[in-house]
Amino acid sequence: MYLLLASLAFSYIGVLMLYRLFFHPLRRYPGPVLAALTEGYELYYNIIVGGGLVNEIEKLHEKYGPAIRVGPNTLHFNYPQAYHDIYTYGSTLVKDPGFYHSMVAHIRQSGFAFCDPQHAKIRRGLMSPLFSRRAVLELDFEQIDKLLAVFSEHYSSPDSSVEMTSAYRSLTTDIITSYCFAECPNTLDIPDFSHPIIRYVEETFQDYWLQRHFPILTSIINNGPQKLVLWLLPKFKGYAGLKSGLERQIDKILDNPDILSSVEHETVYRHLLEPKGQERPSKVALLHEAIVFTAAGSDTVGNASYVGTFYALKNDSIRGRLFEELSEAWPERDTPLRYAALEKLPYLTAFIKETLRFSIGVIHPLPRIVGPTTPEIGGLKLPSGASNLFANQTIVEMSALFMHMNPNVFPDPYIFNPDRWLKGETDEMMHDFVPFSKGSRVCVGLNLAWSELYLIFGNLFRKVNLKLIVDEDTIDDFSPEQRMDYFVVQWRKGYRVSVEKTPV
Structure with a gap:
């Protein structure tokens, strides 16, 4: 009996492989054979290479052309x-449930994870x-002044320096949590961010x-005894800590809804x-929406602030023109x-x-x-898609990287x-400018993100004089070699700055 079942399984796999190579509706599109045969091609570059999928896709386009097959479907x-x-x-x-329901299994009831456009529209x-825009137009984030005060108090001596990734993530975390929840973890108060x-x-x-390719891990983490789970899967300690903190916040509000009417602004x-x-x-x-806002709201603006500051400090002309204006x-x-006022500059x-x-x-392709x-x-x-034994659905995707580069x-x-x-017509560039995506699933927080960036950069380059520290352990450029695809961009190296006397 077991031999028969094993034979049937191997026969099915063999027929499936032959079908994907020679009879699949996408068989005419070029790409690696392994990508046509198995989803394991994506797993290899995501996990084994470590955030290497988009860099590999760049090479595949150079080899095969503008439309390539990167998975069986x-x-x-x-x-x-x-x-x-x-x-x-x-x-x-519609969004591909196979991707979203695994990658964001921990936030499946958030609007971001909804595959049905109508459900997403209602939540949005x-x-x-x-x-x-009206809600964010008059904002003045006190957390920015707090960051500058920390720079001045703790990092203004000649022998001190600031690691800017943690500094910016602390700032954007305090901003997004204060704005969305009217409750802030005060990460800027903690030494060394x-x-x-x-x-x-x-x-x-x-x-x-790991969640994308092994979604059962998220189920285990959410439902198993936490001490045992974190002992077995210590990599998920970060998610568990974030989740438990937000759960306490939500329980407090559900127990006493009057809290919502006593805060300074709507949440x-x-x-x-x-x-x-x-x-x-x-x-x-x-809970799922709170996790999305905390993670996404701190990452996009934090990463942009990190990249922009590097180039302003690397190029004296850029830094000088910003300060002058x-x-x-x-x-x-x-x-x-x-x-x-700042957005008019x-x-x-x-x-x-x-x-x-x-x-x-978001650098990863969104299927x-x-x-x-x-x-x-x-x-x-x-x-x-074809109504057959193999239940194909054609999936299309494109990384924003290929628009911006x-x-x-x-x-x-x-x-x-x-x-x-600043040179001539910029309509085509703006049409293909997609840092927050486009269409009906465009990022709901884009107006807040724009306001944060204007106020962060405006205050930073008007009030503080930073100097880039360059050595063998710091980044030379935000080049493809330094870029990793962990859904959002992560960088292999960082940089530090020293805080000098503020300009007049």
Whole structure:
């Protein structure tokens, strides 16, 4: 009996391999044989190589062309028309549950994880008022002044220096938690920016590929005895710490809802718990949304601030032009300057756009399923799937990296050059500028992110004089060799700065 079952299993695998190679609807598209045969190709570059998938896809496009097969049912593209057909205008495509329900198994009840566009639209509608342009226009983040005070108090001596990754993540974590939850962990108060939550968020991103390819781990972590689970799976300690802290916060609010009316401003909990004419999200859904906002809200702006500061300090011309423009617009630096005033400054705006182009945002391809009514993708009419033993669904995707580093739109794409945004028409660049994605699933927090970047860079380059420390252990450039794909970008090396006497 066992021999028969084993024979049937091997026969099925053999037939499946032959089908994928010679009879599959995507068989005509070029790519590695292993990618056509098995999902293990992605697993290898995600986990074994360690964040290496997008770098490998770059090489595959150079070898095979603009549309390549990177999985048994998956095509990846590298040109703008395809990106816009998938994400900007792709109303007939839905998120791939196979990817999202595994990679974000720990936040499956968040709007980000919803594959059904209608469900996502409803959840987004509850939260979007908190992130409208009107809501963020007059914000003045006191946490930025707090960071600058920490720089001045603890890092202004000649023999001290600041590791900027942790500094920026501490800042953005305090901002996003204060804004979304009206409760802040005060990570900026911890010496050397070493608050545990900073490590928790970083480790959560680093664990994504384990969750993506072994989603059962998330179920074990969520449902098993925590001490035993963390002893067996110590890599998930960061996620468990983040989760338990947010659970305590939510329990406190559910026990005493009046807390929501006593805070200084509206919170995401209030919008979710007081829906108009809709069912209130569950406690689990509240937790999942809180995890998304804490992780995503601290990472995108933190990474962009980190990248932009490096290039401003590396290039004296960029740093000088920022300071000159800010000094003219902001003569009394002790008097706050609002986001609405800062966004009118042309060079600062160009600098922020170039920073977002370089820092990318989500770098991993976001897979979408081709439906029966889906029009052409990048000029190609693709099959939506076959009703057969192997249940194919055609999946299409494209990393934002290929938009931001497209030399036809951004000449010399690996040169950090804010002036590209100040020369002539920039409509095509803006059309292909996708740090927050595009279309109906565009990042709900993009208005908040823009305001943070203007205020962070505005205050930093107006009030503090930083100097880049260069040695063999620091990054020379944010080059492809330094870039890793852990859904968001992570860098192999970092950099440090010294804090000098503030400019007049």
